[in-house]
Amino acid sequence: MDKNISFTLKIWRQNGPKEKGHFDTFQMKDIPGDTSFLEMLDILNEQLISEGKEPIVFDHDCREGICGMCSLYINGHPHGPATGATTCQIYMRRFHDGDTITVEPWRSAGFPVIKDLMVDRSAYDKIIQAGGYVSVNTGAPQDANAILIPKTAADEAMDAASCIGCGACVAACKNGSAMLFVSAKVSQLALLPQGKPEAARRAKAMLAKMDELGFGNCTNTRACEAECPKCVSISNIARLNREFIKAKLKD
Amino acid sequence: MWLSNSSIGRKVVMSVTGVALILFLTFHMSMNLVALFSEDAYNMVCEFLGANWYALVATVALAALFVIHIIYAFWLTMLNRKARGSERYAVSEKPKTVEWASQNMLVLGLVVILGLVLHFANFWYKMQFAEIIGDHYLGEFGPTDGAAYIAYTFASPVYVILYLVWLVALWFHLTHGFWSAMQTFGWNNKIWFERWKVISNVYATLLVLGFALVVVVYFFKSLCC
Numbered sequence: 001m002d003k004n005i006s007f008t009l010k011i012w013r014q015n016g017p018k019e020k021g022h023f024d025t026f027q028m029k030d031i032p033g034d035t036s037f038l039e040m041l042d043i044l045n046e047q048l049i050s051e052g053k054e055p056i057v058f059d060h061d062c063r064e065g066i067c068g069m070c071s072l073y074i075n076g077h078p079h080g081p082a083t084g085a086t087t088c089q090i091y092m093r094r095f096h097d098g099d100t101i102t103v104e105p106w107r108s109a110g111f112p113v114i115k116d117l118m119v120d121r122s123a124y125d126k127i128i129q130a131g132g133y134v135s136v137n138t139g140a141p142q143d144a145n146a147i148l149i150p151k152t153a154a155d156e157a158m159d160a161a162s163c164i165g166c167g168a169c170v171a172a173c174k175n176g177s178a179m180l181f182v183s184a185k186v187s188q189l190a191l192l193p194q195g196k197p198e199a200a201r202r203a204k205a206m207l208a209k210m211d212e213l214g215f216g217n218c219t220n221t222r223a224c225e226a227e228c229p230k231c232v233s234i235s236n237i238a239r240l241n242r243e244f245i246k247a248k249l250k251d
Numbered sequence: 252m253w254l255s256n257s258s259i260g261r262k263v264v265m266s267v268t269g270v271a272l273i274l275f276l277t278f279h280m281s282m283n284l285v286a287l288f289s290e291d292a293y294n295m296v297c298e299f300l301g302a303n304w305y306a307l308v309a310t311v312a313l314a315a316l317f318v319i320h321i322i323y324a325f326w327l328t329m330l331n332r333k334a335r336g337s338e339r340y341a342v343s344e345k346p347k348t349v350e351w352a353s354q355n356m357l358v359l360g361l362v363v364i365l366g367l368v369l370h371f372a373n374f375w376y377k378m379q380f381a382e383i384i385g386d387h388y389l390g391e392f393g394p395t396d397g398a399a400y401i402a403y404t405f406a407s408p409v410y411v412i413l414y415l416v417w418l419v420a421l422w423f424h425l426t427h428g429f430w431s432a433m434q435t436f437g438w439n440n441k442i443w444f445e446r447w448k449v450i451s452n453v454y455a456t457l458l459v460l461g462f463a464l465v466v467v468v469y470f471f472k473s474l475c476c
Contacts, residue, residue, distance in 0.1 A: 023341065076340065102342045104342070107335075107336055108336050109337075172346075174331070174335060175334055177258070179258075207259060211256075215258075215334055216258070216330060216334030217258040217261055217262060217327050217331055217334075219356065220427070220434050226348045226349060234434070235440045235444060238434050238437050238438070238439035238440060240437075241436065242436075242437025243437075245263065248257075
């Protein structure tokens with residue numbers, strides 16, 4: 001058993017996208033170290049509900065680092081102090097007795113706050129809808145070995161595909177740019193033969209949508225890859241740049 | 252036009268102008284080093300690059316590169332601040348792999364511009380500009396006597412320090428700018444990333460040391476003689 005810790009929580013409260021937000025402070029007592037960060041917030045919300053107060057709104061779903069729903073900017077880092085982990089995979093044993101833990105929502109014009117710590121990330125869905133797919137004609141499936149894919153290409157594509165679309169890259173970026181997300185979604189298809197025929201159209205359409213939705217221009221600071229819970233590399237951004245420039249030069 | 256209405260296009264413009272300016276700096280630095288070997292040879296270069304038509308055409312092209320690079324820098328910064336939104340994080344911590352220069356390119360660029368203004372007043376105004384307007388006695392010496400201007404300017408410790416500060420800012424600007432341009436062109440992957448970073452650091456260091464050498468050597472010469 002981990003030892004129990006007590007700490008101060010500073011949590012961002014905001015009633016709606018246009019409302020002015022503020023920090024609320026809560027004292028947490030005797031929280032076991034093996035409580036996950038989201039479970040700790042559950043404990044706090046139970047307390048708030050039993051006191052007749054409004055619970056804190058935050059996004060969560062699978063709680064095993066796959067769905068990309070949890071967000072939270074904890075002590076200056078998207079998904080908290082750990083690397084390669086989402087907020088739901090952070091445990092309270094990372095913090096110390098007497099700490100002050102500041103929890104903020106993703107802050108970016110592309111992700112307006114819905115309430116408290118929950119932000120609207122539907123912009124990512126719109127970018128995917130713009131071209132993040134392979135058009136498939138249904139029919140008899142072909143032989144699995146008909147299309148050969150080099151292992152290195154398959155690995156790169158899988159690494160890109162590990163992006164869960166949580167938005168930590170935008171949250172970390174001083175330019176509010178979604179390039180890491182868009183580049184991962186372009187790369188996972190551009191690297192494979194099935195994605196090649198539509199690669200040029202996809203790169204142009206997804207980037208245009210990203211720009212249209214008000215995300216910023218990448219300046220290669222690398223904050224995104226440092227904070228990405230899935231360690232997606234900015235080499236994907238280079239690939240997106242390459243695909244986009246090639247497509248535009250061909251036009 | 253994709254070079255102005257797409258984010259990658261705007262960055263390509265920054266990268267192309269930036270790389271062109273690095274090439275110009277390389278040329279300028281090599282020219283300066285001539286002064287260390289022979290002042291007569293340096294003055295010959297000054298004469299060659301006076302108000303001749305080819306020098307003027309090159310100057311206008313160079314000015315255009317600067318202006319485009321600077322206008323795009325402000326434009327991109329404005330767009331990016333808007334994309335960042337009005338709310339700022341109460342607590343934010345820089346990850347270890349993020350270079351300081353990469354987040355302060357505009358500020359570093361502004362320092363470079365200030366240095367450029369000083370440099371214009373010290374040299375360009377008295378040399379090429381004096382020749383263009385035909386007033387050969389705008390400065391203390393003749394417009395093609397570059398070596399005399401170097402000796403005159405860097406005898407002053409104030410100018411020496413200002414120029415060195417300028418060069419340090421330029422070094423930071425280039426160490427990020429060089430590899431960042433390659434990344435924007437898409438000529439990068441996991442292996443080349445490390446290579447470009449080393450090349451950027453080495454190139455920026457050699458370039459800035461070349462410039463600094465002339466400043467420091469002339470300062471010490473002025474102390475001795």
